[in-house]
Amino acid sequence: MKKILSIISITFLLISCVGNDKMILRESIGKINKVMVVAKISDWTGDVGKEIRNNFGELQVGLPQSEAILSVSQVAPNGFSSMMKSSRNILIISEGATENFSVKKNVYARPQTIVYVQGKDDAGIIKILQDRKTELRRIFLDADIEFTQNIFKKEKLDETQFKTLQNLGLSLIIPDKFRKVDDTGEFLWLRNHLTSGIAKSGSNNILVYSVPLVDKTTVADSIVAVRNKFGKKYIPGSKEGMYMITEKAYTPFTFDATIDGKKAYETRGKWEVKDDFMAGPFLNYTVLDEKNNRLVIFEGFTYAPAVSKRAFLFELEAIAKSMKIQ
Structure with a gap:
């Protein structure tokens, strides 16, 4: 009987934790208009990285000084530590059997926007980045707009x-x-x-x-x-x-x-x-x-x-x- 009660208690605790995962997410970190790119060094220093930097690094029009639309930094997948996972804007690049472009919110921290780009090879990844160029930028910019508005709402x-x-x-x-x-x-x-x-x-x-x-x-x-x-x-x-x-x-x-x-x-x-x-x-x-x-x-x-x-x-x-x- 005690064993059954213990199992029920543990099960209830696990369900409670899952049901309240949003409550225990840490607060995200990162500057406005900055994206952390999770990619292999070979990708970042190669054509994939060049495509990302050309996209995000396009100059914002109307400014007297040269300033990029978005700033980027890079970390290798094996360096994507717990602290790095708290970043507010993340782009994850990977290779796989299928192509994928997806967006998830509040995975490791809150508020947080993660875009996943997966291709079969470098050419496939680059094609996705080129085809979704404007959308990709807009996803992170809109997330930062909402983040900024929520700060302003407080005062x-x-x-x-x-x-x-x-x-x-x-x-x-x-x-x-x-x-x-x-x-x-x-x-x-x-x-x-x-x-x-x-x-x-x-x-x-x-x-x-x-x-x-x-x-x-x-x-x-x-x-x-x-x-x-x-x-x-x-x-x-x-x-x-x-x-x-x-x-x-x-x-x-x-x-x-x-x-x-x-x-x-x-x-x-x-x-x-x-x-x-x-x-x-x-x-x-x-x-x-x-x-x-x-x-x-x-x-x-x-x-x-x-x-x-x-x-x-x-x-x-x-x-x-x-x-x-x-």
């Missing part, structure tokens, strides 16, 4: 204090390090003064406003003109006649996007102050809100001379992609 601003967001019927997850510069009811400008390192004289900025939707077919072509109009009206320079414009010597890049389930355009480029030396990168999301016959515009721009700016723009992207429109 976010009370958006009901901003007239513009209320009037436009918008909600955003904005960390409380941002402070109001202007809030007219039609135009919102928030700023985060950077306080550490060499960038402490700089700032991260958020602009939110709306314009009527006139012609869906011309929206993408009008983005620069609209931002220049609002820059002239609301973003002054240090002297009269100075104001923010789109840098004339650099053509912005515009891509299709989706915000709150709505068609949008993502534009990355450089801003400058007319007749002054201030400049930096900007990220603009122009959202087609057909229900309300308007364009909702979120723009983030950074001023941080002499430092890398990818991380600052990524924070602004995470905030923009938290937008909800009534």
Whole structure:
């Protein structure tokens, strides 16, 4: 009888452990926009590694300095230790009898994203990496967007204090390090003064406003003109006649996007102050809100001379992609 009770107790304990595995996962570690690649040294130093570095190392458009979309590091399978398994973003490369591309969440830690790529040989692995190039990058970037938003949710601003967001019927997850510069009811400008390192004289900025939707077919072509109009009206320079414009010597890049389930355009480029030396990168999301016959515009721009700016723009992207429109 005691033996039976012992077996029942052990079985119940095992079931409890399995049923609560999510509760005992450790907290993941790793920098934003960084992926750990688990691959053999021969793969990493060969064509497979070259393909991965070319994909993730593609330069982010719109930045004044050369910065990769994603940073990577490598570890061999026999060095994929318990500590390494805590990494938040992992790409595992392997050879096998069948080809495979799969994604798993929270395997060894939480939050965590692991992408498994398996091919019959190097050529098969490289083909998968090439065919899923954009998807592969997006998987890790979207995971980091969600991770960043969850951090911001813990200490976010009370958006009901901003007239513009209320009037436009918008909600955003904005960390409380941002402070109001202007809030007219039609135009919102928030700023985060950077306080550490060499960038402490700089700032991260958020602009939110709306314009009527006139012609869906011309929206993408009008983005620069609209931002220049609002820059002239609301973003002054240090002297009269100075104001923010789109840098004339650099053509912005515009891509299709989706915000709150709505068609949008993502534009990355450089801003400058007319007749002054201030400049930096900007990220603009122009959202087609057909229900309300308007364009909702979120723009983030950074001023941080002499430092890398990818991380600052990524924070602004995470905030923009938290937008909800009534």
